[in-house]
Amino acid sequence: xxxxxxxxxxxxxxxxxxxxxxxxxxxxxxxxxxxxxxxxxxxxxxxxxxxxxxxxxxxxxxxxxxxxxxxxxxxxxxxxxxxxxxxxxxxxxxxxxxxxxxxxxxxxxxxxxxxxxxxxxxxxxxxxxxxxxxxxxxxxxxxxxxxxxxxxxxxxxxxxxxxxxxxxxxxxxxxxxxxxxxxxxxxxxxxxxxxxxxxxxxxxxxxxxxxxxxxxxxxxxxxxxxxxxxxxxxxxxxxxxxxxxxxxxxxxxxxxxxxxxxxxxxxxxxxxxxxxxxxxxxxxxxxxxxxxxxxxxxxxxxxxxxxxxxxxxxxxxxxxxxxxxxxxxxxxxxxxxxxxxxxxxxxxxxxxxxxxxxxxxxxxxxxxxxxxxxxxxxxxxxxxxxxxxxxxxxxxxxxxxxxxxxxxxxxxxxxxxxxxxxx
DNA sequence: GTTCCACGGGAAACGGAGGGGG
DNA sequence: CCCCCTCCGTTTCCCGTGGAAC
Numbered sequence: 392x393x394x395x396x397x398x399x400x401x402x403x404x405x406x407x408x409x410x411x412x413x414x415x416x417x418x419x420x421x422x423x424x425x426x427x428x429x430x431x432x433x434x435x436x437x438x439x440x441x442x443x444x445x446x447x448x449x450x451x452x453x454x455x456x457x458x459x460x461x462x463x464x465x466x467x468x469x470x471x472x473x474x475x476x477x478x479x480x481x482x483x484x485x486x487x488x489x490x491x492x493x494x495x496x497x498x499x500x501x502x503x504x505x506x507x508x509x510x511x512x513x514x515x516x517x518x519x520x521x522x523x524x525x526x527x528x529x530x531x532x533x534x535x536x537x538x539x540x541x542x543x544x545x546x547x548x549x550x551x552x553x554x555x556x557x558x559x560x561x562x563x564x565x566x567x568x569x570x571x572x573x574x575x576x577x578x579x580x581x582x583x584x585x586x587x588x589x590x591x592x593x594x595x596x597x598x599x600x601x602x603x604x605x606x607x608x609x610x611x612x613x614x615x616x617x618x619x620x621x622x623x624x625x626x627x628x629x630x631x632x633x634x635x636x637x638x639x640x641x642x643x644x645x646x647x648x649x650x651x652x653x654x655x656x657x658x659x660x661x662x663x664x665x666x667x668x669x670x671x672x673x674x675x676x677x678x679x680x681x682x683x684x685x686x687x688x689x690x691x692x693x694x695x696x697x698x699x700x701x702x703x704x705x706x707x708x709x710x711x712x713x714x715x716x717x718x719x720x721x722x723x724x725x726x727x728x729x730x731x732x733x734x735x736x737x738x739x740x741x742x743x744x745x746x747x748x749x750x751x752x753x754x755x756x757x758x759x760x761x762x763x764x765x766x767x768x769x770x771x772x773x774x775x776x777x778x779x780x781x782x783x784x785x786x787x788x789x790x791x792x793x794x795x796x797x798x799x800x801x802x803x804x805x806x807x808x809x810x811x812x813x814x
Numbered sequence: 815g816t817t818c819c820a821c822g823g824g825a826a827a828c829g830g831a832g833g834g835g836g
Numbered sequence: 837c838c839c840c841c842t843c844c845g846t847t848t849c850c851c852g853t854g855g856a857a858c
């Protein structure tokens with residue numbers, strides 16, 4: 392496989408002039424294909440300049456539709472422009488709720504964000520009561536004064552623990568804060584987030600909504616073109632590279648992020664192959680590569696229980712006993728757990744793990760219904776090559792031995808041959 | 815139309831690991 | 837020291853559902 396090569400790191404021919412425009416954190420100076428949304432956004436923020444009461448603003452749209460980038464753009468303009476007016480005092484706080492699953496955690500993150508900018512001590516993520524954290528938060532906000540724009544990115548992560556959205560807009564009318572006017576900008580990937588909020592929150596949360604629809608292929612091309620021009624040397628990109636990236640991304644998610652990653656990956660593949668141009672073929676390879684990585688990461692991030700369930704399914708796959716119904720899979724799973732000297736979870740919980748893995752695209756599910764006494768049941772099989780599951784399991788502590796057993800079982804049944812060719 | 819089954823969503827609760835604060 | 841807080845994966849219930857067989 393891998394061998395040391397002399398001059399392994401010698402500089403390749405460069406296809407990239409400046410890869411930064413293809414980075415996730417790159418902020419373009421103009422935002423394309425979002426004129427209507429930006430105009431609405433600007434109107435929604437206007438009252439801040441006019442010193443009028445401002446509604447909270449919610450942006451809805453799937454990932455990669457420009458919500459975050461539009462917000463960064465609007466806020467930096469807003470900050471610049473408020474500097475002109477002495478009577479407008481504006482601060483902004485930005486919290487990404489990506490890993491925060493409750494209002495409590497969001498409140499802690501907000502406090503820490505506010506304190507961080509003033510070099511005060513952070514507070515820990517557990518230990519306080521919720522009300523205590525909210526009180527600390529109100530104190531910090533009050534100390535800032537003026538208008539504070541609070542951006543809660545990926546706010547749908549908090550699910551139905553939405554107290555923070557009740558508390559913040561009412562902080563002033565409830566007398567928790569005196570000198571500060573909070574404006575919440577919520578960014579959500581989930582269109583139904585609003586509908587699932589509790590009724591008391593819906594009542595208090597006067598909001599303006601802005602929808603960010605997915606991009607189509609034409610729009611993605613228009614977004615990619617200026618970045619591609621900056622990122623690559625002249626004449627490196629073949630004419631069909633950008634349109635193909637746009638087409639793939641438009642078909643799948645309509646996400647600009649996906650299109651950009653695809654283009655970067657294609658560039659990296661072309662560079663690695665020491666090619667002068669980035670071709671259609673490189674884009675196709677990049678698409679495969681990214682898909683594979685996503686599945687691989689999905690598998691690695693499973694919990695021990697998830698790995699055990701996956702391992703059980705892999706065993707059935709190696710025995711060529713697929714699709715397998717969950718009750719048979721469960722028996723295998725229990726045996727695997729006792730072999731590993733690990734606790735086994737209930738059948739109900741195993742079904743949850745299976746449905747998680749189905750969501751990740753790791754496994755296939757078939758619904759069967761045999762009526763009267765056989766009833767309704769599901770059957771499962773792997774949706775990724777057995778070989779790649781084994782690769783992950785071999786790398787996972789506690790599972791190496793089992794992975795080897797499964798591997799030799801699969802070898803006996805000649806089930807790995809075809810997988811190698813698809814992979 | 816009725817009957818039957820496993821599925822899967824939901825709710826409540828648990829327990830042990832994070833950590834307050836007096 | 838003790839009693840308080842939240843979090844997470846889980847258990848243990850309950851219940852509505854689809855659809856072939858009766």
